[in-house]
Amino acid sequence: MHTRITLLSLAALASLFVNNIAQAATITGQVSTEKGTNISGAIVTLWNEQRNQKESVYSDAKGHFTLNTKITGKVTLRGRTPYYADLNAPLTLTSNSMLKQDFTLTRLTSPEEISASLPASAHVSTLSFRDPEDKDAFVSQCNYCHQQGNSLTRAPRSSEAWSETVRRMEGFGAFITYGEHKEIVETLSDGFNGKPIDVQQHYDFSDELAQAKVTEWLVGTPMGFIHDTFVGQDEKLYGMDEGTDSIVVLDRETGEVKEHKIDADGVPISGKFQGFKLNLGIFTGSHGPHSMAQIDDGRMYITASLSGRLLMFDPKTEKFTHYEIPEGFLWRKGKYPHTIRADKDNNVWFTVVMSNTVMKFNTTTNTFTDIALPSDGAMSWLSDAFLGAVMKISSLFPQENVQLALSHHKWLNGGKEIMSWPYGIDISPIDGSIWYAKLLANKIGRIDPQSLEITEFDTPYRGPRRMRMAKDGTLWIPSFDEGYLMHFDPKTSKFENIPLPLLSENEYEVPYALNVHPTTGDIWIAANNSDRVIRYIPGEKRFINYPMPSHVVWFRDFEFTEEGEVCTSNSNLPAYAHEDGLPAFVCIDPEANTLAPEVNTLSAQTN
Numbered sequence: 001m002h003t004r005i006t007l008l009s010l011a012a013l014a015s016l017f018v019n020n021i022a023q024a025a026t027i028t029g030q031v032s033t034e035k036g037t038n039i040s041g042a043i044v045t046l047w048n049e050q051r052n053q054k055e056s057v058y059s060d061a062k063g064h065f066t067l068n069t070k071i072t073g074k075v076t077l078r079g080r081t082p083y084y085a086d087l088n089a090p091l092t093l094t095s096n097s098m099l100k101q102d103f104t105l106t107r108l109t110s111p112e113e114i115s116a117s118l119p120a121s122a123h124v125s126t127l128s129f130r131d132p133e134d135k136d137a138f139v140s141q142c143n144y145c146h147q148q149g150n151s152l153t154r155a156p157r158s159s160e161a162w163s164e165t166v167r168r169m170e171g172f173g174a175f176i177t178y179g180e181h182k183e184i185v186e187t188l189s190d191g192f193n194g195k196p197i198d199v200q201q202h203y204d205f206s207d208e209l210a211q212a213k214v215t216e217w218l219v220g221t222p223m224g225f226i227h228d229t230f231v232g233q234d235e236k237l238y239g240m241d242e243g244t245d246s247i248v249v250l251d252r253e254t255g256e257v258k259e260h261k262i263d264a265d266g267v268p269i270s271g272k273f274q275g276f277k278l279n280l281g282i283f284t285g286s287h288g289p290h291s292m293a294q295i296d297d298g299r300m301y302i303t304a305s306l307s308g309r310l311l312m313f314d315p316k317t318e319k320f321t322h323y324e325i326p327e328g329f330l331w332r333k334g335k336y337p338h339t340i341r342a343d344k345d346n347n348v349w350f351t352v353v354m355s356n357t358v359m360k361f362n363t364t365t366n367t368f369t370d371i372a373l374p375s376d377g378a379m380s381w382l383s384d385a386f387l388g389a390v391m392k393i394s395s396l397f398p399q400e401n402v403q404l405a406l407s408h409h410k411w412l413n414g415g416k417e418i419m420s421w422p423y424g425i426d427i428s429p430i431d432g433s434i435w436y437a438k439l440l441a442n443k444i445g446r447i448d449p450q451s452l453e454i455t456e457f458d459t460p461y462r463g464p465r466r467m468r469m470a471k472d473g474t475l476w477i478p479s480f481d482e483g484y485l486m487h488f489d490p491k492t493s494k495f496e497n498i499p500l501p502l503l504s505e506n507e508y509e510v511p512y513a514l515n516v517h518p519t520t521g522d523i524w525i526a527a528n529n530s531d532r533v534i535r536y537i538p539g540e541k542r543f544i545n546y547p548m549p550s551h552v553v554w555f556r557d558f559e560f561t562e563e564g565e566v567c568t569s570n571s572n573l574p575a576y577a578h579e580d581g582l583p584a585f586v587c588i589d590p591e592a593n594t595l596a597p598e599v600n601t602l603s604a605q606t607n
Contacts, residue, residue: 025097038063042081056549060210079103115196121530123149127191171277201503213592222576229569230292245285271306275394308334331388424466430473437464466513478511515558526555551579
């Protein structure tokens with residue numbers, strides 16, 4: 001391997017100064033094939049010496065890349081593009097390094113290597129379901145915690161082993177019938193057989209891709225499960241580790257990581273879900289912190305999904321306060337509080353998934369208001385009335401999944417239709433109304449903040465998940481089950497429906513969450529099955545694909561920094577399935593390389 005070192009021209013140095021690109025080092029180079037063809041959209045990743053931080057950029061239409069970085073020391077630079085072998089270059093960076101590193105990538109020829117390099121979406125697309133309804137149940141119920149088809153989940157297993165795996169997933173809350181269980185087991189056993197697949201994927205290149213930079217910080221342990229990440233008023237990243245009852249805080253400027261453990265406060269491990277078979281080694285806590293919102297005085301409110309509590313974290317004192325959600329008659333309420341948002345009056349509103357409710361918490365009086373949502377048919381009414389009692393009974397038999405025998409999704413063959421699952425939530429910037437998505441009932445709803453009157457609308461595509469409001473008061477909604485981007489105008493009650501781009505013909509995409517950029521109005525979408533983030537520009541009706549630098553990514557929410565970066569966390573469950581084996585904070589700067597310096601053509605070559 002040869003390393004090519006090039007001095008930047010005086011003009012480029014002036015450009016660096018004028019444009020205030022305060023970076024310690026600059027690496028430029030060319031990415032091409034062995035035949036000399038330039039590769040656009042290749043991912044060039046810089047690892048620090050400790051292997052806990054990496055920065056990635058993309059090659060432009062001519063195969064050129066520029067990476068400005070503050071990372072110094074003994075580093076590794078990697079070139080990567082689909083269907084080609086990774087190439088690593090060890091480098092040493094100092095505070096004034098200006099290097100040129102070219103990559104000549106070699107095309108993979110081994111069917112096994114090609115197959116192993118493809119994302120989960122390619123592998124799961126080869127599964128053949130006999131009944132489309134069974135596939136619908138599989139997409140809806142077997143994809144919400146992790147990828148299907150990555151190196152961990154596509155490992156060959158016998159029918160008996162798959163049956164035990166699927167039953168364990170039912171213990172995590174997958175609502176499937178006996179018949180669906182059987183069909184899913186047979187399909188996985190036949191389809192994930194260890195043989196290499198032949199799928200041709202196509203990645204569209206956009207000029208904007210070469211302007212972007214992705215920064216990742218690896219944190220926690222392989223058993224960690226950082227669900228949501230929140231950008232605080234201090235611009236630090238706050239990660240909710242749902243599996244270990246902790247809040248992980250990252251200072252993006254210094255790289256310092258702090259962990260704040262939540263006291264069990266008498267709550268048993270798994271909280272109200274003791275009867276569920278949560279035995280992956282992931283859920284070792286009692287509370288399961290999930291989602292966060294911050295009010296004007298800096299206090300942060302966190303939904304504790306397992307314990308059915310609302311937690312308050314004060315970043316000034318670094319102390320937690322616990323508020324137990326009232327359970328109500330037959331223990332109906334407070335089952336899995338989920339997504340939380342703050343309104344302009346510093347109240348917080350959150351969905352409660354398994355109780356079919358939305359809760360309002362007044363942060364001045366510390367009181368809850370319970371808004372019971374409409375039941376969606378007789379099956380759903382039974383769940384709303386008796387699911388709390390079923391869970392209470394099952395908790396008497398820890399990790400035995402007794403609720404599977406007691407629930408009517410099994411004995412009445414109801415499947416996922418027995419649940420509504422209020423999931424995503426947001427607040428209108430126009431009139432302060434509260435909007436929620438019912439994931440399994442395929443509805444969105446509006447709550448009047450004063451009268452608490454509820455209005456619901458059927459969505460044209462299934463699986464509305466974590467949606468967001470735009471500045472104009474319209475709603476952008478991901479269809480998790482069918483891979484659509486839905487746009488709803490409350491003034492007209494009309495939907496616009498846009499299919500998400502796929503990498504190959506038979507794939508499906510599972511957009512878990514999205515957010516609307518506060519400045520540009522662009523929609524940033526988590527395309528979790530294909531290791532991508534997708535950006536949609538409404539004014540141009542155009543998508544931009546951002547392939548992520550790591551294999552196996554699962555993003556559950558997006559937040560924006562003051563500078564406009566898009567931040568999230570990699571939270572595929574379990575974390576050890578990630579390529580890097582750990583949870584990670586991830587920030588995308590879409591315009592980091594807009595003013596990239598040019599490089600002098602004079603160069604010196606060293607071995």
